[in-house]
Amino acid sequence: MLLTIDTSPPAARWMKDSLDRSAFHRTIPVVAARLSAVKMGSVLKAEVMRGLIINLPKVRTVVTDPEYPDSETKLILLRVQHEVDLTAASRSYLESQNASLTTYNIELDYNYWTADEILHAILPEELLDGSPTGFSMMGHLAHLNLNDEYLPYKHIIGQVILDKNKRLRTVVNKLDSIDTQFRFFKMELLAGEPNYVVEHSESDCRFKFDFSRVYWNSRLQTEHARLVNMFQPDEVVADVFAGVGPFALPAAKKGCAVLANDLNPESYKYLAMNVKNNKVSDRVRASCEDGREFIRHAATRLAADPMPGFLGPSLSQSQRRVLSQQQYPTSQPPPRQRIAHFVMNLPDSAITFLDAFRGILASSSSSSSPSSKSAIDLAVLYDVMPMVHCHCFTRESEREAAERDILHRVEQRLGCVLSAENEVGLHLVRSVAPNKEMYCISFRLPHATAFEELPPSEPIPQ
Incomplete structure (x- = not known):
């Protein structure tokens, strides 16, 4: 016979x-066997x-005899x-x-029950199936996405989650509204x-x-x-909407050179800080400008001012010196002048930026670029077109x-049809x-798009 004891909160x-924590208290009397301590193990x-010894979470099986x-x-507490x-x-x-039998009172309070159990005792019965105890956590902060029906209980929900997760100091709820320019969620x-x-x-x-x-x-994160994982360590990655660096920093740690851009000044500030703190300053160039401008000029800027050559993944200075001597005994590795990948992680509107690629490698684009003094022939440099991940x-x-x-x-934004040679792949995130x-x-960026000659008077379509 399966013996159960109701330990649910009131x-x-x-x-x-x-939240009134004092409302959560329960006394549960159970039968206990009083025994000499030397006999405890064998009993x-x-x-x-078997099956008669109590097995409640956070409740000891053997306790001091209060009498x-x-x-x-x-006392051995029985089930x-x-x-x-x-x-x-x-x-x-x-x-x-x-052994003699007696009664022992198990005292349970607010600290005993989980967040889910407490909320199941508070929320209306019709809301119990979707009890919102799940959250995402960043450092000391947890954020929830509460459905409308739970909003009247939002502060109780937040307090319970805070109480039950000792690493947390802050609990927030994401609101549906977002900042229209920089695309972060209000909370x-x-x-x-x-x-x-x-x-x-x-x-x-x-x-x-x-x-x-x-x-x-x-x-x-996945x-x-x-x-x-798709980037080769010796490649250059252009991160158009870099944020605080979730693509840029791991790529740089791998060995990639990264052009990382974000329009949000706060994102740029923390991106630059994270680049420094993760010791990849020699591999990441951070910028704060509109994504279109970044796309239009990234290739010509890099050609005129290359990134340092690949010396291996993130290593100490002494390790890099040894590796440099082993791989390039008489000279430094060649500088990196060609972008291999463009990352465009702004799912709400990234596709609308694709027309900025039109003409980025054409002569008209080069001549209008701030770095047009470069004598690099982009047609020669880009014998292989970059991959775009949008x-x-x-x-x-x-x-x-x-x-x-x-x-x-x-295809509408690029102004051409993608074919097999463009190596198109679609991944459900x-x-x-x-x-x-x-x-x-x-x-792979179509050659016709990148080298499209646009009349000087004709702006790139918005």
């Missing part, structure tokens, strides 16, 4: 505006007692609340061990201190940023790693329909919401 469905292991605290006797529930065999065995404080500057580790890199002023999504959303849930939708929008999927389309 219902407190009257709570709404504030606990006895086959006849005789200074004696050599101890029954009435003596009549003991089997005849177990009762006979305990008598043979000179409200639910519990704890209003400290939004967090430190977060990912891919052997340490990131610091103000979560209330920049964009960061922990659900994209996507960050997937793309970085994140985007689609409302199409079926794979084939999603591919048609994304490809159509991409994640489902964001019902009928809203996030994809990454990767393709």
Whole structure:
């Protein structure tokens, strides 16, 4: 017979505006066997007692005898609340061990129950199935995405989550509204201190940023790693919407040279800080400008002012010197002048920036660039066209329909049709919401697009 004891917290469905921890208390009387301490081990292991010993989380099986605290006797707590529930065999065995039966009160309070158990005792019954105890965590901060029906209980939810996770100091709720220019989510404080500057580790890199002023999504960690794994250590990566560096820093640690750009001044500030803190300053050039301008001039700027050659992954200065002598005994490795990858992680609007690639390697583009003094022939330098990795959303849930939708929008902006030679690949990143999927389309930039000659009077289409 399976013996169970109800340890659920008392219902407190009257709570709404504030959390009353004192309301969560429960006394559970159980049968206990009083025994000499020397007999405890054999009784606990006895086959006849199997299933009768209490096994509640955070409740000790053997406790001090409250009636005789200074004696050599101890109490074994049993999984029954009435003596009549003991089997005849177990009762006979305990008598043979000179055990006496008594009642012991287990006292449970707010600290005993989990966040989910507490919220199940507070929330209306019709809301229990979706109890919002899940959250994403960055350093000391947790953020939730509460559905509308839970908003009346948001501060209680936040406080319970704060109480039950000792590493947390701040709990926030993401709001639906976002900053229209810099695309970070607005949020409200639910519990704890209003400290939004967090430190977060990912891919052997340490990131610091103000979560209330920049964009960061922990659900994209797998996507960050997937793309970085595609880069070769000696390549140059241009990160158009770099944020605080989730693609740029791991790529630089791998050995890549990175041109990292973001329009948000706060993102740029923390990007530069993270580059320095992760000791990849010699591999990352950070900038703060519009994504279109960055795309238009990245190739000519790099050609005129190359990045240092590849010396291996992140190493100490002495290790780099040794590696340099081994690989390039008489000269330094050749500088890096050609962009191999463009990363465009702004799924809401990245596709609309693709027309900025039109003419970026053409003579008209070179002559209008601030770095046109470079004598580098871009047609020779770019004998292999860069790969473009563009994140985007689609409302199409079926794979084939999603591919048609994304490809159509991409080709419209590029001004040409993508073919097999463009090595087109489509990767489903994640489902964001019902009928809203996030994809990454990767393709080799068409030669016709990059070298398109646009009349000087004709601006690139917006």
